[in-house]
Every structure is written in structure tokens, then in C-alpha cells.
Amino acid sequence: xxxxxxxxxxxxxxxxxxxxxxxxxxxxxxxxxxxxxxxxxxxxxxxxxxxxxxxxxxxxxxxxxxxxxxxxxxxxxxxxxxxxxxxxxxxxxxxxxxxxxxxxxxxxxxxxxxxxxxxxxxxxxxxxxxxxxxxxxxxxxxxxxxxxxxxxxxxxxxxxxxxxxxxxxxxxxxxxxxxxxxxxxxxxxxxxxxxxxxxxxxxxxxxxxxxxxxxxxxxxxxxxxxxxxxxxxxxxxxxxxxxxxxxxxxxxxxxxxxxxxxxxxxxxxxxxxxxxxxxxxxxxxxxxxxxxxxxxxxxxxxxxxxxxxxxxxxxxxxxxxxxxxxxxxxxxxxxxxxxxxxxxxxxxxxxxxxxxxxxxxxxxxxxxxxxxxxxxxxxxxxxxxxxxxxxxxxxxxxxxxxxxxxxxxxxxxxxxxxxxxxxxxxxxxxxxxxxxxxxxxxxxxxxxxxxxxxxxxxxxxxxxxxxxxxxxxxxx
Amino acid sequence: xxxxxxxxxxxxxxxxxxxxxxxxxxxxxxxxxxxxxxxxxxxxxxxxxxxxxxxxxxxxxxxxxxxxxxxxxxxxxxxxxxxxxxxxxxxxxxxxxxxxxxxxxxxxxxxxxxxxxxxxxxxxxxxxxxxxxxxxxxxxxxxxxxxxxxxxxxxxxxxxxxxxxxxxxxxxxxxxxxxxxxxxxxxxxxxxxxxxxxxxxxxxxxxxxxxxxxxxxxxxxxxxxxxxxxxxxxxxxxxxxxxxxxxxxxxxxxxxxxxxxxxxxxxxxxxxxxxxxxxxxxxxxxxxxxxxxxxxxxxxxxxxxxxxxxxxxxxxxxxxxxxxxxxxxxxxxxxxxxxxxxxxxxxxxxxxxxxxxxxxxxxxxxxxxxxxxxxxxxxxxxxxxxxxxxxxxxxxxxxxxxxxxxxxxxxxxxxxxxxxxxxxxxxxxxxxxxxxxxxxxxxxxxxxxxxxxxxxxxxxxxxxxxxxxxxxxxxx
Numbered sequence: 021x022x023x024x025x026x027x028x029x030x031x032x033x034x035x036x037x038x039x040x041x042x043x044x045x046x047x048x049x050x051x052x053x054x055x056x057x058x059x060x061x062x063x064x065x066x067x068x069x070x071x072x073x074x075x076x077x078x079x080x081x082x083x084x085x086x087x088x089x090x091x092x093x094x095x096x097x098x099x100x101x102x103x104x105x106x107x108x109x110x111x112x113x114x115x116x117x118x119x120x121x122x123x124x125x126x127x128x129x130x131x132x133x134x135x136x137x138x139x140x141x142x143x144x145x146x147x148x149x150x151x152x153x154x155x156x157x158x159x160x161x162x163x164x165x166x167x168x169x170x171x172x173x174x175x176x177x178x179x180x181x182x183x184x185x186x187x188x189x190x191x192x193x194x195x196x197x198x199x200x201x202x203x204x205x206x207x208x209x210x211x212x213x214x215x216x217x218x219x220x221x222x223x224x225x226x227x228x229x230x231x232x233x234x235x236x237x238x239x240x241x242x243x244x245x246x247x248x249x250x251x252x253x254x255x256x257x258x259x260x261x262x263x264x265x266x267x268x269x270x271x272x273x274x275x276x277x278x279x280x281x282x283x284x285x286x287x288x289x290x291x292x293x294x295x296x297x298x299x300x301x302x303x304x305x306x307x308x309x310x311x312x313x314x315x316x317x318x319x320x321x322x323x324x325x326x327x328x329x330x331x332x333x334x335x336x337x338x339x340x341x342x343x344x345x346x347x348x349x350x351x352x353x354x355x356x357x358x359x360x361x362x363x364x365x366x367x368x369x370x371x372x373x374x375x376x377x378x379x380x381x382x383x384x385x386x387x388x389x390x391x392x393x394x395x396x397x398x399x400x401x402x403x404x405x406x407x408x409x410x411x412x413x414x415x416x417x418x419x420x421x422x423x424x425x426x427x428x429x430x431x432x433x434x435x436x437x438x439x440x441x442x443x444x445x446x447x448x449x450x451x452x453x454x455x456x457x458x459x460x461x462x463x464x465x466x467x468x469x470x471x472x473x474x475x476x477x478x479x480x481x482x483x484x485x486x487x488x489x490x491x492x493x494x495x496x
Numbered sequence: 497x498x499x500x501x502x503x504x505x506x507x508x509x510x511x512x513x514x515x516x517x518x519x520x521x522x523x524x525x526x527x528x529x530x531x532x533x534x535x536x537x538x539x540x541x542x543x544x545x546x547x548x549x550x551x552x553x554x555x556x557x558x559x560x561x562x563x564x565x566x567x568x569x570x571x572x573x574x575x576x577x578x579x580x581x582x583x584x585x586x587x588x589x590x591x592x593x594x595x596x597x598x599x600x601x602x603x604x605x606x607x608x609x610x611x612x613x614x615x616x617x618x619x620x621x622x623x624x625x626x627x628x629x630x631x632x633x634x635x636x637x638x639x640x641x642x643x644x645x646x647x648x649x650x651x652x653x654x655x656x657x658x659x660x661x662x663x664x665x666x667x668x669x670x671x672x673x674x675x676x677x678x679x680x681x682x683x684x685x686x687x688x689x690x691x692x693x694x695x696x697x698x699x700x701x702x703x704x705x706x707x708x709x710x711x712x713x714x715x716x717x718x719x720x721x722x723x724x725x726x727x728x729x730x731x732x733x734x735x736x737x738x739x740x741x742x743x744x745x746x747x748x749x750x751x752x753x754x755x756x757x758x759x760x761x762x763x764x765x766x767x768x769x770x771x772x773x774x775x776x777x778x779x780x781x782x783x784x785x786x787x788x789x790x791x792x793x794x795x796x797x798x799x800x801x802x803x804x805x806x807x808x809x810x811x812x813x814x815x816x817x818x819x820x821x822x823x824x825x826x827x828x829x830x831x832x833x834x835x836x837x838x839x840x841x842x843x844x845x846x847x848x849x850x851x852x853x854x855x856x857x858x859x860x861x862x863x864x865x866x867x868x869x870x871x872x873x874x875x876x877x878x879x880x881x882x883x884x885x886x887x888x889x890x891x892x893x894x895x896x897x898x899x900x901x902x903x904x905x906x907x908x909x910x911x912x913x914x915x916x917x918x919x920x921x922x923x924x925x926x927x928x929x930x931x932x933x934x935x936x937x938x939x940x941x942x943x944x945x946x947x948x949x950x951x952x953x954x955x956x957x958x959x960x961x962x963x964x965x966x967x968x969x970x971x972x
Contacts, residue, residue, distance in 0.1 A: 071956050075898045080568040087563040087573065092556040092582030096575045097563065106568030113898070341955035368950055375950040383954040391954070422551045422589070451930060457951070457959035458933040464951040467941035474844055474851040475933070475940040478859040478867070479542070479817035480551050483933035
């Protein structure tokens with residue numbers, strides 16, 4: 021094989037994270053020959069530096085907190101978490117950062133894996149530079165799908181690189197517990213990682229520029245999580261920015277805009293994401309390198325009938341599950357267009373990622389858990405919907421009190437007053453993570469309030485919050 | 497007040513369990529004067545001898561099992577449950593079998609509580625014999641609602657009364673842990689109580705007449721629960737009947753039809769329920785004392801336009817939450833008929849308990865939890881639906897493995913092939929109790945498969961089983 025080798029495929033997928041894998045799965049299922057290009061590990065961010073390690077780290081923290089809230093059990097839960105055992109379990113769940121299993125899976129579905137850096141070199145053409153410097157040109161008869169995801173975006177502080185700051189990658193893969201950790205940011209990564217490392221023994225200080233945590237959710241989500249983090253011993257400072265950061269003799273020194281000086285062993289910047297599109301040859305097809313890519317509901321890039329952008333890169337919803345959803349739809353749309361099948365592109369059709377606009381779910385695995393789907397009250401109002409929000413204190417639900425002594429939590433349902441369907445639901449409290457899917461079915465299914473009265477929650481589960489929400493809507 | 501006192505109400509409710517309370521809540525909300533008659537405790541079976549105490553007893557058992565399955569946490573969970581603390585918590589949750597709080601609640605909604613034994617003494621008339629022997633005649637302008645519930649049905653074994661057997665009442669209220677406990681039966685009460693007492697230190701033997709446990713659910717539910725009970729140390733004997741039972745010097749002696757002799761300290765009969773209608777004057781209105789009462793979908797007794805039977809007594813679904821659902825509908829129907837409002841009695845209307853036929857949910861709080869809604873495959877086929885069932889091994893779901901090391905569980909979705917909606921869903925495994933409500937919304941909401949693809953489960957939750965179920969349906 022020489023530099024000028026060229027291989028023709030029906031579909032070329034750039035990036036073998038869960039999104040790329042799912043695009044390939046669908047195009048292969050339709051019988052289209054498919055190449056997948058990956059410059060790092062097959063399985064992507066989620067498998068090695070995000071969902072999997074973070075949840076493997078968080079589950080023991082949450083389970084311990086849950087156990088400590090159960091009378092008759094709390095007495096037998098002693099001492100702190102076994103941090104080395106937790107870290108070892110995390111290593112197991114990331115397959116020790118090896119991708120053999122996932123590469124085998126790609127092989128199993130009949131997709132060709134090309135390891136190396138892939139760049140567009142013109143329409144329908146991707147050139148892969150292998151680890152050994154060799155080049156291959158892959159051509160795509162039907163579609164190229166950009167699934168390269170996102171990376172942590174560091175703020176432009178002078179000398180930040182010399183500090184060797186943690187991003188989500190280091191925070192999820194650290195081999196040992198730092199004594200003192202500063203977490204900059206207040207979003208999902210920041211709150212989850214503050215939760216983990218505080219529970220594993222770090223002294224955590226959170227520096228949050230905004231007024232509160234989890235700013236994209238209903239305000240009470242961030243309030244309850246902040247309160248719990250503080251109770252767990254973390255120092256949560258909102259309305260605080262980093263003025264400067266240096267590393268002196270191994271110690272990180274942060275100065276805040278309030279003039280406070282904080283010393284730490286590590287500092288995590290969880291301050292946003294940037295698209296991984298800066299070095300993938302976008303300029304060769306008239307697109308801006310480093311930009312998020314605009315797509316229609318079939319995930320096709322505006323103005324390019326052969327180019328798809330799926331997952332984080334299109335900035336519709338930076339969540340693994342939503343990227344996988346888009347991937348199923350993009351894969352099916354590519355296949356439908358390739359074979360001349362009818363495109364089902366109307367809202368909620370098989371080739372339209374309608375849920376991206378209306379029913380994106382998210383679970384933040386903190387203690388308490390914070391889960392939401394669809395629009396917050398503010399978002400719904402901003403979108404021009406005529407809505408009413410009703411709130412319920414979760415401690416009023418029998419199943420919640422039985423789940424955890426002294427249960428603290430809150431729920432909100434945002435109802436569209438035109439057709440009495442739900443625009444959004446937010447649940448915050450221990451054990452609500454699995455409960456949000458009932459709301460996702462209701463929101464995506466556009467199940468009207470009158471029918472939700474017939475969806476009876478089992479007594480006594482926390483799900484009975486549904487009854488309280490419906491009553492609150494009826495009676496107020 | 498003398499024996500001949502008579503008080504006129506719009507509505508008279510017989511029985512102040514959760515069902516009677518909810519009927520009264522709805523008729524009072526409509527401005528109808530309402531009397532509630534109770535011979536025992538306001539709050540009923542559920543509050544004192546069923547849901548509340550059983551779940552207060554079960555939660556620590558399940559939480560401990562969950563904690564022991566989490567790497568990094570299991571190491572710090574030592575010793576058995578603190579049984580006295582668990583029992584004390586149960587006592588707290590039953591308000592020490594005092595009903596002041598619930599009586600205050602009735603008062604708060606403006607319903608009149610009449611303590612004593614209520615009997616129909618003709619159409620629209622209930623006579624209450626108070627604890628002191630005085631009598632009051634309550635007349636009902638619009639409706640009498642029978643909400644007297646059910647009691648444990650003991651088998652007709654000779655001498656069974658002298659054995660002083662446990663029923664669900666004693667099993668949920670016992671002040672101490674018996675050394676050896678025989679549980680007769682394999683249904684919900686039997687499996688939950690075997691789970692509790694085995695975990696609190698009893699040596700439990702289950703005698704199950706049928707082939708397996710939880711016979712009304714999909715077969716794998718009973719299989720997984722039986723396996724786990726056996727692993728926990730219980731002796732589960734299926735296909736086994738009690739031939740005789742005696743108590744000798746305090747010790748219970750059971751002889752089975754296999755000729756085995758088992759000694760125990762207590763024996764629980766969880767062998768079914770009978771309606772509490774034997775002494776409520778049904779004969780005075782032409783109905784059979786001791787019978788279950790036939791009702792239409794507005795919960796009105798066949799042939800009596802003023803008589804309603806709500807909750808267990810109508811045998812539609814012997815579950816607190818389903819009785820409460822019926823109560824909301826019956827109360828609203830009574831109010832609509834009383835005020836001349838339009839009755840919304842079509843399927844899924846506000847005055848039709850349609851979910852009783854199509855979407856009854858149940859959670860069995862064993863370890864693993866077993867949860868189901870709607871019809872099992874066998875029930876759906878028997879009902880003449882053209883259906884297909886798809887199964888998923890829950891251990892294949894990333895969120896399940898993260899929830900519990902070595903996760904064991906199973907899910908089944910029964911799809912109606914005519915309109916591609918769900919007829920039923922069953923989930924068995926740790927942590928699935930809150931997950932079933934997503935299926936309840938899907939089944940009651942008649943959300944089609946094509947739309948369920950847009951209800952994205954958060955990654956990595958156990959709810960992702962939905963994706964696996966949809967894939968299994970698509971690909972097989």
C-alpha cells in the first residue's frame with residue numbers, strides 16, 4: 021500500500037466514538053460499505069474519559085450516601101469509601117484505556133477501521149494519515165459523517181498550560197486522589213467531579229463564575245446540589261472568577277477576582293467544550309475550521325448533500341445518548357437517500373431528530389441526582405410557548421421518605437396551556453435518575469395531561485410524584 | 497343523640513382506607529357533603545398492615561443488597577441489618593398504629609368521620625353502630641361508596657385458628673424477629689415478607705403450591721426472585737402444599753403433601769384475599785354478602801345507580817395505587833352525576849377507570865425488584881391480541897452494570913402488532929422499581945413504537961434497556 025492508495029466506500033465516518041459507531045451500525049445494517057476513521061481510541065470520549073469512568077466513580081458515592089440515609093442500615097456502613105477499590109473499578113470500566121473490544125465490535129458489524137488522523141481533502145474524500153505516516157484516500161459514494169465530538173475548552177489565562185490543569189479527561193482518569201482540588205466551573209462535569217473527588221478524600225473548592233450550579237437546569241437543581249456539596253465539605257464559591265493561576269513547586273496557586281488565594285494540588289477546568297473540527301480539512305469543502313457545524317434534522321450539513329455532522333460537533337445537545345440518537349437517525353437517513361427509500365423527515369419521523377428540540381433528557385449523577393427533560397420554564401417562555409409550571413416538594417411523596425430518611429428534593433412540570441402537553445420536567449433528589457425516563461416518554465410522546473391521569477404510579481414509589489404534579493396542576 | 501338519629505349527606509363512604517379517603521377528597525372538592533365510616537383505623541390496611549410497614553421493612557434490605565454490590569463500598573458495609581432499628585423505623589412509619597394524623601386530614605377536607613361498623617340498611621342508607629353501641633343512620637342523597645377492601649383468606653385446614661397463624665397483618669407488624677418462619681404462598685405478600693424476615697435473621701421456608709413465585713407476572717420474574725431468595729438462605733419449595741398444621745408447646749409443626757415435617761416459630765399464610773363485604777348489609781339491597789362487587793368503568797355497582805364499589809372490593813386490581821385511581825374516578829363520576837355535568841365515560845375519559853383493563857402497574861419490592869405494567873405475554877394472547885414479545889438481558893445494559901456489579905435482570909416488552917403499541921412491560925432486577933413508570937406512561941399513553949424511538953434514555957442509566965428492547969423488536 022502506498023501513499024496514493026485510494027479505497028471507495030459508500031460511507032466514511034470520521035470518529036469512532038459512540039456516535040460514529042452508531043452511524044456505522046445503521047449504514048452497515050442497510051448494507052452500505054462503511055469506513056470508520058479514528059485517531060485515538062475506538063469508543064471515544066464517553067468510554068474512556070467521560071460517561072463510563074465518571075459513572076463508575078460516582079456510583080459508589082451515591083450508593084454510600086443512599087445507604088447512610090436508611091435506618092437500620094446506616095449503622096452498618098462504616099468509614100470512608102475504599103478509594104483504591106473505586107479507582108480500580110473505574111479502570112476496569114474503561115478497559116484500562118484499551119479499545120480491543122470495541123475495535124472487535126466494529127469488525128463484527130463489517131465496518132473497516134482506519135486508524136489515523138482523517139481530514140477532508142475535498143467533497144466526498146477523506147485522507148487518513150496513519151500513525152506511521154502513510155496516507156490513504158477514502159472516497160465516499162454517498163456520505164461522509166463527521167463525528168469527531170468535542171474537547172474541553174480552557175480559558176485564555178496567561179500561563180495556563182504550565183499549570184498542567186485537569187480537564188474532564190484527567191478528572192475521570194486520575195490514578196490517585198489529590199489532597200486538594202480546585203474545580204473551576206459549575207456545570208455537569210464540574211459538579212459531578214467535585215462530588216467524586218470530595219467523597220474520595222479531596223478537599224474540594226469550586227469556583228463558579230455564575231450565580232449558581234447547573235445553570236441550564238431549573239434554578240432549584242443547582243441550589244440543591246450546591247447545598248449538598250457544601251454539606252459534604254466542599255467549599256462552593258459562586259460569582260467567583262479565576263484571576264490568575266500558577267504552579268509553584270508543584271503547588272497550584274489560584275487567585276480569584278475577589279483577591280482570595282487558594283492553594284491546591286490539582287486544578288480542574290470544566291469551563292465548556294469546543295468542537296473537534298479545527299484540523300479535519302473543513303476548509304477544503306468551504307467550511308470554517310474549528311466551527312460547530314450547522315445541520316438540518318436529518319443531521320445533514322447545510323449546503324452539502326453528502327456531508328453529515330452528528331453528535332457534539334453540531335452543538336445541538338452535547339450528550340452521548342443524544343449523539344447516539346442522532347447517529348441512528350443520520351445512519352438511517354443516509355441509507356434511505358442512498359437506496360432511494362422515502363425519507364421520513366416530518367417532525368418525529370424516522371429520519372428527523374425532532375427530540376433534539378423538544379425532549380433532550382439529562383441526568384446529573386450528583387447526590388442528590390438532578391434530572392431533566394425538555395424545556396425549563398425559562399426556556400419554554402423564551403421559545404414563546406404559553407406555559408405554566410407546577411412544583412412539588414419531593415419530601416411530600418411517601419415513596420421518597422421510604423427511600424431515604426429526611427428526603428430532600430423537588431420536581432417541576434412545565435405544561436403547555438394550548439394543548440395541555442408537557443414541555444419539560446425536572447426532578448432533583450436521591451434516586452430520581454431512573455425516574456426521568458417516564459417524563460421523557462411523556463414529553464416525546466406528547467401524552468396529554470388528561471391521559472397522564474391514567475398512568476398510575478405504583479405505591480409507594482418516588483414515581484408517585486407524578487400524581488402530586490398532576491394534582492398541583494389541577495388544583496392551582 | 498339517640499338511636500334514631502339520622503343525618504343526611506350527599507355521599508356516604510364505607511371505609512376510610514386510602515380508597516375511601518380519595519373518594520371523599522374528590523366529592524368534597526366538588527362541594528358534596530360527605531360522611532366516612534370506619535370501624536378500625538383511618539388510613540386502612542395500606543397505612544398500618546400493608547404498603548407502608550412492608551416497604552419500611554423492605555427498603556433497608558434492598559439498600560443493603562444494593563450497597564453490597566458496589567465495588568469500593570461493599571468493603572465498608574459490615575454485619576447484618578440492625579433489626580431493632582428497622583422495626584422501630586417501621587413503627588414510626590405506621591404512626592405506631594395510631595390514626596390521629598389521618599383523622600385530622602379527613603377533618604381538614606371537611607368530611608365527617610363516623611367511627612363504628614357501617615352496614616347498608618336499604619338503598620342510600622347506612623347505619624353505623626358505634627364503639628359504644630349507639631346507632632346512627634346516615635342517608636346519602638347521591639351515592640354510597642363501598643371501600644371496605646379485602647382481608648387475608650386462610651385456607652380451610654382443620655385447627656388452623658389454634659395455630660394463631662400470621663396473615664399479612666402480623667407479618668408486617670410483628671414486634672420481633674421469629675427464629676424460624678414458614679411462609680405459605682408464592683405471591684407478592686409471600687415473596688416480600690420472606691425477603692424481609694430472612695434478611696432480618698429468620699430462617700425462612702417457603703411452601704408454594706404452584707410451579708413458581710409471582711405466578712401472575714412473566715415467568716422469569718418468579719424465577720429470578722426465587723433464585724435470589726434461595727441464595728439469601730431461604731428454603732423455597734415449589735409444588736408443595738400444606739397437609740396439616742399444628743402448634744405444639746409453642747412450636748408450629750407443618751406437614752407437607754410430600755410428607756415433610758417442618759418446625760417453625762411462626763407461620764404466615766399469604767394465600768389470597770377475600771372481600772370485606774360479609775357484614776355490610778349487602779343483603780338489604782339485594783346483593784350477596786361476602787361477594788366481590790361487579791362494577792362498570794365508573795365504579796358503579798351493576799344495577800344500582802346510587803351504589804359504588806371502589807378498590808379491592810370490586811376485584812379489578814387489588815393494589816392501593818389502583819384503588820386510589822379508581823377512587824379519583826369514582827369521586828369525580830359521583831360529582832358529575834350529582835351536579836348534572838357531562839359524564840366522560842368513554843375509554844380513557846375522566847370518568848372511566850380504563851387503566852384497570854390495560855395498564856395496571858405493580859412493583860414487588862424484593863431483591864431483585866420485579867415490576868410490571870399491563871398484560872403479560874400469556875394474558876395478551878389470551879385476550880386475543882396479536883402480539884410479539886421481545887426480551888432483553890439487563891446485564892447487557894451499561895447502566896445496569898454500573899448500578900450493581902454482576903447485575904442480573906431481565907426485561908420483556910409485549911408489542912401489539914396491529915397498531916404497534918405496547919400491551920405490557922415487565923422488568924426484573926435491582927433498581928427497576930422507579931423505571932416501570934416509564935412503561936406505564938407508554939402503555940397508558942398508547943405511545944407507538946415509532947415515537948418511542950424518540951424517547952431517548954439518558955446514558956448510562958438502566959433506562960437504556962428501552963433502547964435494547966426497541967432494537968430487539970426492530971431486528972428480530
